[in-house]
Amino acid sequence: MRVDVTPDGFDLTFGGRLILRHTAAAPCLFLGRGDARMDMYRGNFDIEDRLTARLPLSVARVMVDGIGWRISFTVADGIAPIAELQVIGNILRPTVTAPNVNRFWLRIAAEAGEHVWGGGEQMSYFDLKGRRFPLWTSEPGVGRDKTSEITFKADVTGKAGGDYWNTNYPQPTYLSSRKYALHLETTAYAAFDFRQDGFHELEAWAVPEQIELFAAESFTGLVTQLSDRFGRQPPLPEWVYNGAIIGLKDGGNSFERLEKIRAAGVPVSALWCEDWVGLRETSFGKRLFWDWRANEQHYPGLKAKIAALRADGIRFMGYVNPYLCNDGILFEEAEAAGYFATDGNGKTALVDFGEFDCGVVDFTNPAACAWFEEKIIGQNMLDFGLSGWMADFGEYLPIDVHLANGVSATLMHNAWPTLWAEVNARAVAKRGQTGEALFFMRAGFTGVQAHCPLLWAGDQSVDFSRHDGLVTVISGALSSGLLGNAYHHSDIGGYTSLFGNVRTPELFMRWAEMAAFTPVMRTHEGNRPRENLQLDEDPQVLAHFAAMVKLWVHLAPYLKALVAEASATGLPVQRPLFLHFEDDPAGYAVQDAYLYGPDLLVAPVWQAGETHRSVHLPQGAEWVHVWSGARHTGGQDISVPAPLGEPAVFYRAGSVHQALFDGMAAAKTGAV
Amino acid sequence: MRVDVTPDGFDLTFGGRLILRHTAAAPCLFLGRGDARMDMYRGNFDIEDRLTARLPLSVARVMVDGIGWRISFTVADGIAPIAELQVIGNILRPTVTAPNVNRFWLRIAAEAGEHVWGGGEQMSYFDLKGRRFPLWTSEPGVGRDKTSEITFKADVTGKAGGDYWNTNYPQPTYLSSRKYALHLETTAYAAFDFRQDGFHELEAWAVPEQIELFAAESFTGLVTQLSDRFGRQPPLPEWVYNGAIIGLKDGGNSFERLEKIRAAGVPVSALWCEDWVGLRETSFGKRLFWDWRANEQHYPGLKAKIAALRADGIRFMGYVNPYLCNDGILFEEAEAAGYFATDGNGKTALVDFGEFDCGVVDFTNPAACAWFEEKIIGQNMLDFGLSGWMADFGEYLPIDVHLANGVSATLMHNAWPTLWAEVNARAVAKRGQTGEALFFMRAGFTGVQAHCPLLWAGDQSVDFSRHDGLVTVISGALSSGLLGNAYHHSDIGGYTSLFGNVRTPELFMRWAEMAAFTPVMRTHEGNRPRENLQLDEDPQVLAHFAAMVKLWVHLAPYLKALVAEASATGLPVQRPLFLHFEDDPAGYAVQDAYLYGPDLLVAPVWQAGETHRSVHLPQGAEWVHVWSGARHTGGQDISVPAPLGEPAVFYRAGSVHQALFDGMAAAKTGAV
Incomplete structure (x- = not known):
């Protein structure tokens, strides 16, 4: 200076x-x-x-x-x-x-x-x-x-x-x-x-x-x-490399449906059931019951089923957020202990989430944190057998509540996601499961990098729209990646279905093609499962998904190398073109294609009805189109066919992983 | 002070x-x-x-x-x-x-x-x-x-x-x-x-x-x-009291259609044809041809027809605005003389109005004003036989043009409506027709009061909507009236029909009921005449309209008294309740009812499907419902039936015009 x-x-x-x-x-x-x-x-x-x-x-x-x-x-x-x-x-x-x-x-x-x-x-x-x-x-x-x-x-x-x-x-x-x-x-x-x-x-x-x-x-x-x-994230758990995380929220049926998906040849690493806590009926539809413990009615014998699944090489994941509904058991305990943010008169501040009210656990109160970490995440989740969860919310701290640390909620609002990440990370660390239990968050702020092992891109609409569809996930990965968030992923197929906007098979498949080149593949049923296409409903979609997960598993050795690099240097798995091609300014504004590690260039199809993809090949390397084997000099814009199942992906000629990349086409069919 | x-x-x-x-x-x-x-x-x-x-x-x-x-x-x-x-x-x-x-x-x-x-x-x-x-x-x-x-x-x-x-x-x-x-x-x-x-x-x-x-x-x-x-407006022309101004823009057919309307018993003061200048076909539909002179193709023999109409007691009105299209004859003349605002390089600044471009006559140039006043308004309009016109626009001065007076267009933008009013008023005065020729404007600014004899409420949507429908006209009349604009009126039936929003018979009739208690009744075909109900298409609407115009004509002696009062004191014809009832603060925020002069209280029905109207009767008078004769003490909210044809109107008991008001019911049927 x-x-x-x-x-x-x-x-x-x-x-x-x-x-x-x-x-x-x-x-x-x-x-x-x-x-x-x-x-x-x-x-x-x-x-x-x-x-x-x-x-x-x-x-x-x-x-x-x-x-x-x-x-x-x-x-x-x-x-x-x-x-x-x-x-x-x-x-x-x-x-x-x-x-x-x-x-x-x-x-x-x-x-x-x-x-x-x-x-x-x-x-x-x-x-x-x-x-x-x-x-x-x-x-x-x-x-x-x-x-x-x-x-x-x-x-x-x-x-x-x-x-x-x-x-x-x-x-x-x-x-x-x-x-x-x-x-x-x-x-x-x-x-x-x-x-x-x-x-x-x-x-x-x-x-x-x-x-x-x-x-x-x-x-x-x-x-x-x-x-x-x-701060830097721990490496991804080893079990993740086994396949996709399958999101189902169908109570006990989830287990049967998982078997159908596995039977279709989908490699699976985990079953993720956000409804493990049970459901609440509201006029808006089914909502989760925000009382963070297994629900025996909705998932009979869950603990044993988790153990059986694990014996079969598959983990079980759940869901949690920083609120407790005031008709749940945990609410009573937290309120009695004074763990909630208050309304200024010493009463629990209740927040309306749509026909149910919740207390906000006050993460500026160390005792409240310790309780949440031990009682909820430690006992109810990790000890119960969960290997990970969506750590949802973090963005909702109302600015009019009163907090234990005496700082205004307006100043703490942005701090909340990082506090929430810390609670999760500490709870995992206390059970010695850092790098083994995997939670993922959408909310973040300065410092979340040190605590949250995996970002997820939030609630995209189930469409190809420019500002809320598939393509936005790439921008989210690249921007957060530059700030030291090495691991990013998204809901395959998108999440938000409103006003008649529903998933198409094409959307689901294009999303899976992109997700095959991210650190974690995870499906989501979406906010309105019954109105939207599900993975196990359409044989074409299921077969395509199986191929993409096989491809992802095939690339696991490469991903592990990227994870090692992230641990050493903080470089994200998904990278903007200019990160390795500084002399090619054409890459500065590209947000619909990315480098997957240093050696793969990925240009997902993100618009409906497209069968080709235009892509800028960074200058300074030669690029091999993985499906055709065609070689292209860098520093030019080209268009390649990108039918379903063949996303536009290139590898850098001369990569040490070249043999692995040459096996990608065969890997999709399970022929490796 | x-x-x-x-x-x-x-x-x-x-x-x-x-x-x-x-x-x-x-x-x-x-x-x-x-x-x-x-x-x-x-x-x-x-x-x-x-x-x-x-x-x-x-x-x-x-x-x-x-x-x-x-x-x-x-x-x-x-x-x-x-x-x-x-x-x-x-x-x-x-x-x-x-x-x-x-x-x-x-x-x-x-x-x-x-x-x-x-x-x-x-x-x-x-x-x-x-x-x-x-x-x-x-x-x-x-x-x-x-x-x-x-x-x-x-x-x-x-x-x-x-x-x-x-x-x-x-x-x-x-x-x-x-x-x-x-x-x-x-x-x-x-x-x-x-x-x-x-x-x-x-x-x-x-x-x-x-x-x-x-x-x-x-x-x-x-x-x-x-x-x-x-500034204060001249009194309304005497000819206005003869009846409604009928807006038709159907070329030569307009005259025949007028006769049908007259034959249905509608008292008419003027025929208003904004298309007197001819039409231009665009992809958005028919637009006026902005070259301000009679169009012989579109209105064959217009001058003679105007004279004949006048001999029959009916005036003819037209349309003008401050722009000249660059494919018109007047444009050439104005450009040669340097009457247009420029682009800063001395070239005429052209403004796109949708598939045609126009020059902006520079009203900061006295020579340009004099030319517009004499050539266009004087010769082409007044001498041709027009008794009035819509003096449209005034709001569009682009802020990047250069003006003769050297002041920035950003500072002149708000001044433009008043300059435009002045041009019209001076042109009328030069022919000695102040108080005889009637032009009306929607644009305004400080000082427009001194020059514009009649405001019109602009381009409402053809609906009952809260922020762009019938009811907004009342707020426009009351707010502008308090600033010294005594005369206000609106397009009966509304104007803007877009995105499938079209006039209903009910809307037209409710609008006519309100307009019967304004200084001028004038119909408009709207922006899309063929898609929207026209006065002469529906016998019920036409009969209802005839009744309302008869009512309006019946009230002409009262209106003349209000005009005299406006000339003397600047009080507007339409007045908020509190203007005469200062001790009743309930009237402060009322904007869907008004006093028509000191003695009539008018509460138009402004929502679809309503058959009753709630109204606050100001404290300090006794109010007589004109259709039932029922008397009500002021200072209370009441609801009265208001079927089609019977808008909620009350007169102040003891008014010097009581006999006239008692004749209103009979007047509608022409039985007076």
């Missing part, structure tokens, strides 16, 4: 990259005050800020101190400083002495043609340049496109339509094509605005703890630095 | 009413800078402000001078003043010395329970309290309700859905229930924010010329003051 005084201000550079350029006419720092309206509707937030003050801090004074610099700021000559930036190492640490400040803006120098990525798990746009991204964990929205009929209906019926920037997992961290990364350390509501040519504007609704900078000679080096900073 | 220094600032009162309360912690004035994105799509604007600075001017110093006060403002002690408010008479005149200021906010003291009205012609909400109203002339939107399917479709297909605040006629003027009014003199983009309890925040995207205050002992006194300030 280096601060140079200029005639009218200062320049701050980091690793030779201009980060701040301050002049009196174009200051880099603004402070202000806003009065925001923030309304939550079942995890969807309607937020409107009313800005009452925004002060450009035109006057800056740079002082050198023993360990770095101190830059004081104020609004005009003759006024005492009201803010200071302390510059030490790779850190900028702001302090503000002006009263009543709750808005903070910092402008980072930008260059024409710059690209930026990250922002957590971004589903619509991988390259963030040209748009503004609020960073606030929430439901991602249904359709996520204000011009779509589905989004319109979701908005009108439940304020649930969402927009391009809504995500379960925001994170105020980005990487720039100038090979630096920046992290804003705050859990306050934040927004990154990349719309301007000359600067990126970072906004936070509190003075952030600090701004951290990272720079490297290569993008891979940058990702490793971020992974070092935010 | 009075300014009192307080321990921590000052209080400014006007007529005893607290207007500004300034303290260091809660300043009344803010200055700043914004960088707005303003995109126009055929009269619909997508506007987004990016605020870079907003400075609370905490420090104020009050100085008495010979004629009033001067209050200087700055951001902090020790900083020289950067703004001043000069207080003289009823005027606050701001001056700003800080550079680069393009945002101005003034907070007006407000009281709990206060009501506010005005803002120009507001279609969705008559009482503005609790909402924010951007003030920028534009298309009003289709549906104007983000939860409606029609608005969604209009937004997606043409960014045309609109919202509650969109209006053809905004005006930065409001009246308060504290019996004062405030006018912000600026043509810049402005917004009035009435959401807060303690203050109203007025925003302008320029430092306004001045803030004008009005106070009176009564609401009627306040309206008269505003009418004195903004």
Whole structure:
């Protein structure tokens, strides 16, 4: 880091990259005050800020101190400083002495043609340049496109339509094509605005703890630095490599249906039954019963069945979330012990989830965490035989509850996903099952990397739509991957079916083709199983799925190498093209194709009715189309046939895994 | 006006009413800078402000001078003043010395329970309290309700859905229930924010010329003051009292169809043919040919037909707007003379209106105005025999054109409707036809009152919808009426039919019932005549319409008295309940019923399928239901039957017009 005084201000550079350029006419720092309206509707937030003050801090004074610099700021000559930036190492640490400040803006120098990525798990746009991204964990929205009929209906019926920037997992961290990364350390509501040519504007609704900078000679080096900073996942459990995780929520029938799927030749690693806790009938349909323990009525003899399945080489997985319904047994115990967030009058804050109310376990209370970890995850889940689960939600902390640590829920809201991940990770660690029990989350925030072993892409619509369909999973994997989340996967076939939008066989098959090139293959019945195609209903779909899982199992040795690499360097399994092909800027904005490790290039078909796929082959390698064996020079856009069962996949000529890749075609048929 | 220094600032009162309360912690004035994105799509604007600075001017110093006060403002002690408010008479005149200021906010003291009205012609909400109203002339939107399917479709297909605040006629003027009014003199983009309890925040995207205050002992006194300030309309032409204006746009057939309507017993004052200029075929359907002169092909022998009609006691009306299509004859003439707004390179700025392009006649160029007034309105219209016209548009000045007066089009945009009204009014005056030729406009802004003799409510949807249907016309009449627009009317049956939304007979009849209690009854074929019910197609509708027009003609003596009152005092014909019943605050927010003059209370049925109407009878009078003769004490809510043909109308017992009112029932049948 280096601060140079200029005639009218200062320049701050980091690793030779201009980060701040301050002049009196174009200051880099603004402070202000806003009065925001923030309304939550079942995890969807309607937020409107009313800005009452925004002060450009035109006057800056740079002082050198023993360990770095101190830059004081104020609004005009003759006024005492009201803010200071302390510059030490790779850190900028702001302090503000002006009263009543709750808005903070910092402008980072930008260059024409710059690209930026990250922002957590971004589903619509991988390259963030040209748009503004609020960073606030929430439901991602249904359709996520204000011009779509589905989004319109979701908005009108439940304020649930969402927009391009809504995500379960925001994170105020980005990487720039100038090979630096920046992290804003705050859990306050934040927004990154990349719309301007000359600067990126970072906004936070509190003075952030600090701004951290990272720079490297290569993008891979940058990702490793971020992974070092935010934490690294344990390797995937060995049992995962056996095959797909089959999601069924059909009570006792799930076991029989699993056998039918296995009989069709599908390699299976686990049966995942989110309804292991039983069901509740509501006017919206069947919902899970949020009292986290096995339900003997719905799954008679479950413990024994899990053991039998395990003896047969197949694990059993379940479901949990941070809430407890007030008609469950665990609620009583938690309330008696004072483990719930309160309403400010000492009463349990009840949150409406649609005809049932829940308490929010207060993860700022160490005793509540310990109880949840031991009683629920330890005894009720791990000891019972579960090998993993969906650790759902994390985005819903209401901003009006009172918490044990005394911090406002508005500030804790974004922190919640990481706290929830920690509870799960600690519970697993306490049973010595880190790297063995596998839970997966959609919610995230800064630091979730250190605790959550596997992300899942949330609740896509069961369609090919641009902003909520199959293709969004790739953007989610790539953006979160750059921030050190090595493992990502999705619901094969999508999840959300509303307003008559239902799965087609084509969608399910295309999704499975993509999932065959992700670290975990897992199916989901979706939110309305009876109205939507299920894996075991259509012989063509089932056969296609079997082929894709066989392919995935065939590639397990390669995946294991990627897992080892992730453990060593933090590089994600799914990678944007430019991560290994830095000299080919054509890859900067590609978000519908990716590198699966360093040696496979995957371009899933993500639109209905397509039989070919156009793809940019990165410059600097020769690429072999795995189904035809045709060789193509990198640095060109080509189109290849991509009928069902043959997703557009290429390997890098000369890969050490070439023999494995050459066996892919045969592997699909089980002929290996 | 009075300014009192307080321990921590000052209080400014006007007529005893607290207007500004300034303290260091809660300043009344803010200055700043914004960088707005303003995109126009055929009269619909997508506007987004990016605020870079907003400075609370905490420090104020009050100085008495010979004629009033001067209050200087700055951001902090020790900083020289950067703004001043000069207080003289009823005027606050701001001056700003800080550079680069393009945002101005003034907070007006407000009281709990206060009501506010005005803002120009507001279609969705008559009482503005609790909402924010951007003030920028534009298309009003289709549906104007983000939860409606029609608005969604209009937004997606043409960014045309609109919202509650969109209006053809905004005006930065409001009246308060504290019996004062405030006018912000600026043509810049402005917004009035009435959401807060303690203050109203007025925003302008320029430092306004001045803030004008009005106070009176009564609401009627306040309206008269505003009418004195903004100008007063000439009386309605005598010929209008003969009956309805029948809108037909069917070329030569229009004359035959008129006869059928007359034969059904409809009293007619004029035939209005907007297609008198001919048609253009586009993929969107038939559009008018924007070359303002009679079209001999479409209306053979029109001049003679107009004369014949006139001899028969019926006038002929046409259509004009401020644009000229570039394939018309007048375009060539205007371009050669340099009468068009330019693109900055001296070329005519062409505006796309949907498969045809037009020049914008530059009304800041006196020569262009004189030409438009003489050549088009004088010769082509008045001399040709037209007795009036729809003076359409006025809202569409693109903000990127260059104008003869050198002022930015962004500042002239809001001024345009009034300039357009002036062109029309001067042209009429030059032929000595003020008060004789009747043009009507939907667009408006400050000062339009002095030039436009009749407002029309714009393009409602052909339905009963809350934000774009029949009921919105009442809000438009009441809000604009309080600002001194005495005469208001609407398209009977509505105008906009899109996405399969079509007129029902019930809608047409309910609309006619309301229109019978407005200064002018005029039908419109709508934007898609062939798909929508027409007056002469349905015998029940035609008979009902004849009855309503007879009723209207019967009330002409009363209307003439109201016209005389409007000329003398500026009071509008249609009035909110509280205008004459100040002690009954229940009338403050009523926007679906109104006083028609001082003595009639009208509560139109504005929802489909209703056969009764609930209505609040103002306290302080006794009310006689005109159809049943039943008498009701004021100060209560009652419900009366309101079958088709019997809109809920009451007269004030003891009115000098009582005999006339008693004849209303008979008048409908022509039995008088």
